[in-house]
Amino acid sequence: MSVAVLGAGAFGTALAITIARGGTPVTLWARSATHAEEMANTRQNSRRLPGVELPENVTVTAEIGAMSANTLLLAIPMQQIAGFLAKNGHRFASGAIVACCKGVDLETGLGPTATISAACPGAVSAILTGPSFAIDIARGLPTALTLACRDEAAARRLQSTLSTETLRLYRTTDTTGAELGGALKNVIAIACGVTIGAGLGESARAAVMTRGFAEMQRLARQLGAQPETLSGLSGFGDLALTCTSEKSRNFSFGLALGRAETFDAGKTVEGAATARAVARLARQNVAEMPITSVVASVLENRITIREAVEALLSRPLKEE
Numbered sequence: 001m002s003v004a005v006l007g008a009g010a011f012g013t014a015l016a017i018t019i020a021r022g023g024t025p026v027t028l029w030a031r032s033a034t035h036a037e038e039m040a041n042t043r044q045n046s047r048r049l050p051g052v053e054l055p056e057n058v059t060v061t062a063e064i065g066a067m068s069a070n071t072l073l074l075a076i077p078m079q080q081i082a083g084f085l086a087k088n089g090h091r092f093a094s095g096a097i098v099a100c101c102k103g104v105d106l107e108t109g110l111g112p113t114a115t116i117s118a119a120c121p122g123a124v125s126a127i128l129t130g131p132s133f134a135i136d137i138a139r140g141l142p143t144a145l146t147l148a149c150r151d152e153a154a155a156r157r158l159q160s161t162l163s164t165e166t167l168r169l170y171r172t173t174d175t176t177g178a179e180l181g182g183a184l185k186n187v188i189a190i191a192c193g194v195t196i197g198a199g200l201g202e203s204a205r206a207a208v209m210t211r212g213f214a215e216m217q218r219l220a221r222q223l224g225a226q227p228e229t230l231s232g233l234s235g236f237g238d239l240a241l242t243c244t245s246e247k248s249r250n251f252s253f254g255l256a257l258g259r260a261e262t263f264d265a266g267k268t269v270e271g272a273a274t275a276r277a278v279a280r281l282a283r284q285n286v287a288e289m290p291i292t293s294v295v296a297s298v299l300e301n302r303i304t305i306r307e308a309v310e311a312l313l314s315r316p317l318k319e320e
């Protein structure tokens with residue numbers, strides 16, 4: 001079994017480290033030759049995971065042509081996947097490609113596995129998602145994630161290849177549910193960050209999380225997901241983690257927005273593009289998504305945070 005990770009950001013590096021610690025050799029690809037050389041020399045990714053050593057059986061490269069493995073983990077941000085695969089997808093025509101990202105493509109409205117399948121129709125596409133901070137995985141702290149793949153046999157194989165002593169994978173064939181849970185929770189986490197940042201209180205945050213979960217389930221059901229997937233690690237589990245921790249970039253981004261502070265534009269905040277992609281679906285009457293819609297409107301500077309709160313509080317009273 002060979003594993004390769006495309007993308008030497010925080011998550012890709014953490015996955016490479018934990019899988020390699022389990023004894024499987026891993027090739028880790030970085031798009032920058034300087035970054036790859038730096039990691040190979042210092043045996044750590046000081047840009048994203050400082051202080052965590054790369055095991056000996058992790059080989060770092062910037063040569064995309066050197067990336068051949070029967071299991072490829074694609075750990076680059078959602079909005080970059082279609083472009084990356086349009087350029088490089090021909091190299092990965094067969095085998096399994098596991099998306100390690102969370103979001104909805106702003107241009108196509110597709111999720112990670114459909115984006116992979118569109119570019120690499122001969123490959124098996126899967127997604128690895130759920131509650132985990134890269135640093136926790138890299139430190140070997142216990143973590144549980146969802147591995148979703150429509151092909152049951154491939155799901156079992158990937159589950160066993162990618163599970164480690166500290167990273168426990170649960171499998172499902174419901175890719176729609178798994179990827180919608182991961183994508184939508186980021187938007188709700190931004191809303192929760194705004195809530196705390198703007199001083200609206202922890203009770204309000206609990207309301208946003210709960211009603212946010214209701215709209216996540218509503219859209220997922222409408223798009224054919226299984227309800228139990230949304231209640232699992234990739235949905236409720238990741239929502240709970242991301243909405244309550246300042247280690248989350250989506251939550252911290254919302255926090256900064258609520259406090260009218262600036263936020264480091266170099267950080268990956270998947271929920272910002274996802275909010276806009278999903279708000280479009282909501283406008284097409286796919287499902288009622290009030291929190292996601294106001295997050296998108298705030299991010300597009302169409303309404304203020306005060307107006308967003310007023311819009312949510314003035315909605316007609318209804319049954320829970």
Ligand SMILES: NC(=O)c1ccc[n+]([C@@H]2O[C@H](COP(=O)([O-])OP(=O)(O)OC[C@H]3O[C@@H](n4cnc5c(N)ncnc54)[C@H](O)[C@@H]3O)[C@@H](O)[C@H]2O)c1
Pocket residue numbers: 007008009010011012031048075076077078080083084100101102103132133134135267268270
């Ligand atoms: N960091 C975490 O704790 C964590 C946990 C679970 C899931 N994720 C998910 O993993 C995905 C990646 O996040 P991350 O934390 O690793 O982000 P990151 O910002 O740390 O790394 C992103 C990596 O992608 C590379 N990249 C960006 N654009 C690229 C392109 N066009 N072509 C090739 N490479 C490109 C960057 O060079 C960088 O190495 C996100 O979807 C995120 O939601 C992250």
Ligand SMILES: O=P(O)(O)OC[C@H](O)CO
Pocket residue numbers: 102130131132133186189238241242247248249250251268269270
């Ligand atoms: O830092 P965030 O907000 O991208 O969250 C990281 C993971 O998605 C949490 O599961």
